[in-house]
Amino acid sequence: MMMALISRRMGPLQLQNQERLFIWSREMHYWRAPVPEMWIDILQKVKAAGIPQCKGRNFERLFEIAKEVGLYVLFRPGPYVNAKATASRFPGWVTTGAYGRLRNNDTRHTDAWTPYMNRMSQIIAKHQVTNGGNVFIYQIKNEFGNQWLDRSCDLSECTGTNGNVPDFTTFEYYTSFQDVALTQPSFLAEFQGGSYLPRGGPKGGCVNNTGPDWVNVFYRHNVAQNIAAANVYMAFGGTTGIPFPGVGTSYDYSAPISETRFVSDKYSETKLFAQFLRVARDLTKVDRVNNGTTYASNLAIMTTELRNSDTNAAFYTAHALSLSTDRSPFKLDVSTSAGRLNIPQNGGDIAVNRRLLSLIFSVGREKLTYSTAEVLTASITASQSFSSGCRLAKVESSSWTV
Structure with a gap:
């Protein structure tokens, strides 16, 4: 069958x-x-x-x-x-x-x-x-x-x-x-x-x-x-x-x-x-690398790291209690193609009251260095990469529009 x-x-x-x-x-x-x-x-x-x-x-x-x-x-x-x-x-x-x-x-x-x-x-x-x-x-x-x-x-x-x-x-x-x-x-x-x-x-x-x-x-x-x-x-x-x-x-x-x-x-x-x-095609081949509270500056945040060994793309989810609706501010330590980063880099904290997916993955030839906002979609048009839904993102190429 x-x-x-x-x-x-x-x-x-x-x-x-x-x-x-x-x-x-x-x-x-x-x-x-x-x-x-x-x-x-x-x-x-x-x-x-x-x-x-x-x-x-x-x-x-x-x-x-x-x-x-x-x-x-x-x-x-x-x-x-x-x-x-x-x-x-x-x-x-x-x-x-x-x-x-x-x-x-x-x-x-x-x-x-x-x-x-x-x-x-x-x-x-x-x-x-x-x-x-x-x-x-x-x-x-x-x-x-x-x-x-x-x-x-x-x-x-x-x-x-x-x-x-x-x-x-x-x-x-x-x-x-x-x-x-x-x-x-x-x-x-x-x-x-x-x-x-x-x-x-x-x-x-x-x-x-x-x-x-x-x-x-x-x-x-x-x-x-x-x-x-x-x-x-x-x-x-x-x-x-x-x-x-x-x-x-x-x-x-x-x-x-x-x-x-x-x-x-x-x-x-x-x-x-x-x-x-x-x-997020990189998500189709990932391993669970680690989980724990050491990724975040707030111990109320439990983080799980998934990583693609072929592309080094990574996906992080965070929140200690699934029933919690508290807005828990924190910074997240992540490993990217630009090295280890403490995000967000432009000041402030991540404040999440649900489940976070922090993202590092590829779209065509471009790489999303990190995003603390959720991605709806991404596309490549006339050699330009576009993403929708990323408000807090850092991209390695200026051709990515957010």
């Missing part, structure tokens, strides 16, 4: 043409926006937010629209998808008991889902990136534990045409996170992007708890942990048109695109982060 295209390296994901990718994706459920004409509007807003992948449980028309818009697809076909839907989207006829116990190796259940998966695999194969399509990753099932082990195939028989790749699974839990290899990338298949609204819950769900400030802190915290790939649940929640005992009709999910398809307050913050990931 599609996974045969991808190999895992010290950085994020690397294609066979050696291009490194930082996977940044958001999820939608086509059946919660049941009118296909709505999908174009939703996916265009996803694309406009700088997100190159969209994860959905979808069929061919949605593949086609996503390709027209310019999105890759991370595909999860089910049939079990959970998603706070009745029977977790199992068809009603399979829940009657006539097909044995579901989601295990009961042969009656296996006989029920095998034709579906065979057909879905045939459809998906046509849309894989290896066949000129845009399906990028194929997730076998949702929230699946050890049950699959008894029915896993012989890899010598099932190896894809592009060779073996490591398994991406979601059931390992490490009793000690210190045992995790810090140089290895991680994939968060369902990182929190909001929350569903339970019956009787607060109006609008957890809008305040997972708003723009939350996005600013925790998305950047993932970068500090060297997360190489993430799918955020959800981009667009939509409306649940079928009953489910724990959730009302609305599945707004406090998502960047609301149930009514308006963009919410955190859409802009999501876009800022996604657009930055697109231009």
